[in-house]
Amino acid sequence: MSESICVLPCNGLDKCAGDLSRRVALELAQSAEVALICPVLLNQNRSRYEKALAAGDLTVIDGCNTRCASKLAGDLELAIKDKVNVSEVAKTLDIKLGVDIQENDDTRAVVQAVLAKVNSSAADQAESEFIEPEAVEYNSFSHGKFIFKVPQSNYFFNENDCWVTVSGNMARVGVSDYVQQNLSDILYVDPPEIGDEFEQFDDLGSIESSKAVFEIISPVSGTVVAVNSSLNDAPEQVNESPYEKGWLVEVKLRDFSEDQDLLHDCPAYFEFLQRKVAEIDV
């Protein structure tokens, strides 16, 4: 855990999951290094927490998938360092959280699992084996006030606007310039777990802006070996450098030659994107 953390729980009262978010937050707040943020007071009087937010990383604990705490952080344009969803954690434990607020073995197990997730957010990951290209050259086209960039070579795209670039049997995955412009200011990247195995077109985490959540659809199959941890502190790198510094996930490829059949190379994606932008009329 970092030395200073701000915890923003959803604090919902309607469902057990909301109450558990509060319980986790209160447990975390036992540490002097943790500042507790009330979502309602934050909304009403942000200045009350300015100092704490400036000094510490923000961890958001949502109770359910309405994600009130995340939405509040997004509305206030707060950078989220880490995010946990109590209902999602309960699901992985095969525990069903109902409406009634309960204090039993199940809810205690969920609280402990959420605490463990918050505390281990900076999971160790292996040194990157990916060899970065020296320079990436781009082609671009404009549509209205927007200018879209696509690399000239060595990148492959699916039609969900996610890219992969390959180095030996390692690859990096990210999202295109088109996605980052659509999302606008990216506030949070929710990566997959290191070690996760996935198929081509599986969900590989998500990125979130104040406008929307975008699911990363993997262009390849393989195993997650690293995530771009620099995005924890600077998710805006996805906006600033979507094809280079803003890469999302590093993977060990399973069979790229097979995956490639369903991907566009750079010139083909360039044409595909031109058509798409014209049709959608961004």
Place this chain on the structure above:
Amino acid sequence: MINNKIGIISCSGEECLGGTISRLAVRKMMEELKPGMVSTLCLPLFIAGDGGEREFAEKYPTIAVDGCSKCCAKRAIEKYSNQVAGSVDVAEIIGEDKALEKPLSTRHLTDEHHEYVNKTAAITCQIFDDILAKQ
């Protein structure tokens, strides 16, 4: 889905003991004192603007139960929906100093805290009954 036509919103309760008491008092009303008769509205959801909470508070009488004199719940209802039908400030029931003590997990509550919860829930029930009598 909200079927009952009197709403109640508790303060979020992260800043002080009064908030903890307000949350528990509302749960007590919902589960023990007025089961099936009251619609609890989630304040964070109310503020986020989803789930029909604001619309409910606009149409139907809604009671605010606040932990301290900041009255976050009351202010939120008045800002986003309508005038409150009734308002409870836990600090007025248990004293300002007590209300501003640190928030507690339900596991650490003492008999004294439970007594505060009972008092707050009883006062809220009285307001509820008065509103119901006028309907």
